[in-house]
Amino acid sequence: MSRHSRGDSDAVRLADIAVRLGMPNAKAHRLEGGTRNRNYRLEHERGPVVVRLAGSHDADYSVLREAEWMAQEAAARRALAPRVVATYSGAGVLVSEYVAGQPWSRGYARSVQAATRIGAWLARLHAVPVPEALPVIDFAESLAHYFGRLPPGRMSAGLVERARRITARATEFAAAALCHNDLHHLNLIEGPAGIVAVDWEYAGRGAPIMDLAGYAAYHDLDTGAASALLAGYDGAGEIGRSAALADARWLFESVWLAWLELKHELDGSEADADREERLRLGRRLLAGLAPHSIG
Numbered sequence: 001m002s003r004h005s006r007g008d009s010d011a012v013r014l015a016d017i018a019v020r021l022g023m024p025n026a027k028a029h030r031l032e033g034g035t036r037n038r039n040y041r042l043e044h045e046r047g048p049v050v051v052r053l054a055g056s057h058d059a060d061y062s063v064l065r066e067a068e069w070m071a072q073e074a075a076a077r078r079a080l081a082p083r084v085v086a087t088y089s090g091a092g093v094l095v096s097e098y099v100a101g102q103p104w105s106r107g108y109a110r111s112v113q114a115a116t117r118i119g120a121w122l123a124r125l126h127a128v129p130v131p132e133a134l135p136v137i138d139f140a141e142s143l144a145h146y147f148g149r150l151p152p153g154r155m156s157a158g159l160v161e162r163a164r165r166i167t168a169r170a171t172e173f174a175a176a177a178l179c180h181n182d183l184h185h186l187n188l189i190e191g192p193a194g195i196v197a198v199d200w201e202y203a204g205r206g207a208p209i210m211d212l213a214g215y216a217a218y219h220d221l222d223t224g225a226a227s228a229l230l231a232g233y234d235g236a237g238e239i240g241r242s243a244a245l246a247d248a249r250w251l252f253e254s255v256w257l258a259w260l261e262l263k264h265e266l267d268g269s270e271a272d273a274d275r276e277e278r279l280r281l282g283r284r285l286l287a288g289l290a291p292h293s294i295g
Helices: 003-020 065-076 112-125 139-148 157-169 208-219 223-234 245-267 272-287
Strands: 027-030 038-043 049-053 084-088 093-097 177-179 188-191 194-197 204-206
Touching: 003 027, 003 038, 003 049, 003 093, 065 084, 065 093, 065 177, 112 177, 112 194, 112 208, 112 223, 139 157, 139 245, 157 245, 177 208, 204 208, 208 223, 208 245, 245 272
Parallel strands: none
Antiparallel strands: 027 038, 038 049, 049 093, 084 093, 177 204, 188 194
């Protein structure tokens, strides 16, 4: 579908959603960001909302829309996410309250101040009661899922074998908390009341160590910022002393690389930034990570 025809289709869907919400004649404005999904702000006299229209290939990317809104709703009760206004899971539509604010920049996300703050934010998230029906997110199985959808030889089967050995031997990988699993700086909004996370499509019942490792991996934290992340989370507590931190970052980066490979395969093309990231991750995984380090 061309960009023009998709835009026309979105306009029809948005008009229907606006009527369902009791917001006829609402004006839609496309929001920047999003690698797969399309986000719009609907402006109405009753106040603005954000409508997320899901992209294609949810099954390939292992996205469960019911889990997404369930996790976001649980986090929103603690003011960690936008409130869910409505959801039409079968149509891939999620309507959330609009949070006034700006997404973080990569430069700020890499700072000691930001790392300390997100560490404390994650401690709050991981203390949220987990919805009983929320599915488990196992990164080793996510890697196996992506691997199975790639052409033979695209990635080494040894990555999956190593991932399963890692998660089987360390208690830190137990699914014990509500996890976001995609804490990229563009998913972090500096709102009036503090940090609010958006884009919960990979959230689930997971291992807290993977949220920490994911943030460190996305922003390539240096030693100082990585230490601040852990200090903000639990001071000199159990995770900060864990020998599993390096394994957790290796596992996150392996899944990230597989996701980029799959996106390249499904899209049939690749942005320069994605290609550079994919090559960087491949080199890093081949070189290995320093032991007992998240940064």
